[in-house]
Amino acid sequence: MIIVMKSGATKREKEEVLGRIKELGYKPHVIHGTTRDVIGAVGDERGKQIVIETIESMHGVESVVPILKAYKLASKEVKKESSIIQITDSLSIGGSQIVVMAGPCAVESEKQIIETAVAVKQAGAHVLRGGAFKPRTSPYSFQGMKEKGLKLLAKARKVTGLPIITEVVNPESADLVAEYADILQIGTRNAQNFELLKKVGQIKKPVMLKRGMSMTIKELLMSAEYIMSEGNQSVILCERGIRTFETATRNTLDLSAIPVLKGETHLPVVADPSHGTGHSKYVAAMSFSAAAAGVDGLMIEVHPDPEHATSDGPQSLTPKDFTALMSKLKLFAEAAGRTI
Ligand code: PEP
Ligand code: MN
Numbered sequence: 001m002i003i004v005m006k007s008g009a010t011k012r013e014k015e016e017v018l019g020r021i022k023e024l025g026y027k028p029h030v031i032h033g034t035t036r037d038v039i040g041a042v043g044d045e046r047g048k049q050i051v052i053e054t055i056e057s058m059h060g061v062e063s064v065v066p067i068l069k070a071y072k073l074a075s076k077e078v079k080k081e082s083s084i085i086q087i088t089d090s091l092s093i094g095g096s097q098i099v100v101m102a103g104p105c106a107v108e109s110e111k112q113i114i115e116t117a118v119a120v121k122q123a124g125a126h127v128l129r130g131g132a133f134k135p136r137t138s139p140y141s142f143q144g145m146k147e148k149g150l151k152l153l154a155k156a157r158k159v160t161g162l163p164i165i166t167e168v169v170n171p172e173s174a175d176l177v178a179e180y181a182d183i184l185q186i187g188t189r190n191a192q193n194f195e196l197l198k199k200v201g202q203i204k205k206p207v208m209l210k211r212g213m214s215m216t217i218k219e220l221l222m223s224a225e226y227i228m229s230e231g232n233q234s235v236i237l238c239e240r241g242i243r244t245f246e247t248a249t250r251n252t253l254d255l256s257a258i259p260v261l262k263g264e265t266h267l268p269v270v271a272d273p274s275h276g277t278g279h280s281k282y283v284a285a286m287s288f289s290a291a292a293a294g295v296d297g298l299m300i301e302v303h304p305d306p307e308h309a310t311s312d313g314p315q316s317l318t319p320k321d322f323t324a325l326m327s328k329l330k331l332f333a334e335a336a337g338r339t340i
Helices: 011-023 049-056 110-123 147-160 171-180 194-201 217-228 257-264 273-277 280-293 319-335
Strands: 002-005 027-032 037-042 061-065 099-103 127-129 164-167 183-186 207-210 235-239 269-271 297-301
Touching: 002 011, 011 027, 011 037, 011 049, 049 061, 099 110, 099 319, 110 127, 110 147, 110 319, 127 147, 147 164, 147 171, 164 171, 171 183, 171 194, 183 194, 194 207, 194 217, 207 217, 217 235, 217 257, 235 257, 257 269, 257 280, 269 280, 273 280, 273 297, 280 297, 280 319, 297 319
Parallel strands: 099 127, 099 297, 127 164, 164 183, 183 207, 207 235, 235 269, 269 297
Antiparallel strands: 002 037, 002 061, 027 037
């Protein structure tokens, strides 16, 4: 339920409401507004009409509204305005800028990651991506450089100033990854790994949650809820393509998920046309379409030598193609009332 406090409610009145909420077995989340505070109380609301009525009669409370959606903290019911998530002091996502995250699928060597970082920065990317821990379909495929890869990402950040996003694959390595990353990425295969979601919910770093390849939009929002209910409200959602009967593309990038999500949640939404299509030749078209559909960010794989990439070479753009994409993207962003 949402408890809307009166605009002149005192600190003591708020504390009393918070105490009461906890006593009743709910987890409170205070959202500070410009004129009044709102308290989101999360818990099972079945049969709690009486609870709602008793809180409504407390001092300083204006109204109590039940949250009907299964996802509560992620829902627009609890927060109407879009969330702007701070990535660094000078970069945020969820505002008017479309944030572009670019880089290789996997960190492979110092030369590869630094060269790519410099190239994507020059082309106008805002965040450097690169996997150090790789969740691969085959146990025989390259599994990533692990901590060595994280150190190389940190070096690339130092050289270019670009913040980094990298994947966390299990709860055990989450703290280590968080020491290096500016944004933690949860991959499609882990999108319903609830222990991992809870773990990153306890870390104070933005999390980009990718949609599971067979997940509904509602399930994606429920996974976001797992992270948020642990205290981390800095969640970014990513549409990266879903499994369909189509084989011409690696996945089917569900562009309609973008306006659906924007209508359901206040969280920023990113699209990943690289994994969404699996072919470099389709990445630009789907990036522009995603911009038109209202995304807050794009994640694009770029490799200096895609033919020799250890993973996802066929969907990786060369720096030259990425540069061309970025200059055209500017026009689509402008048409959508956004900047890049
Ligand atoms: C990736 O970003 O390289 C990745 C593994 O993505 P996904 O989890 O969407 O397959
Ligand atoms: Mn990849």
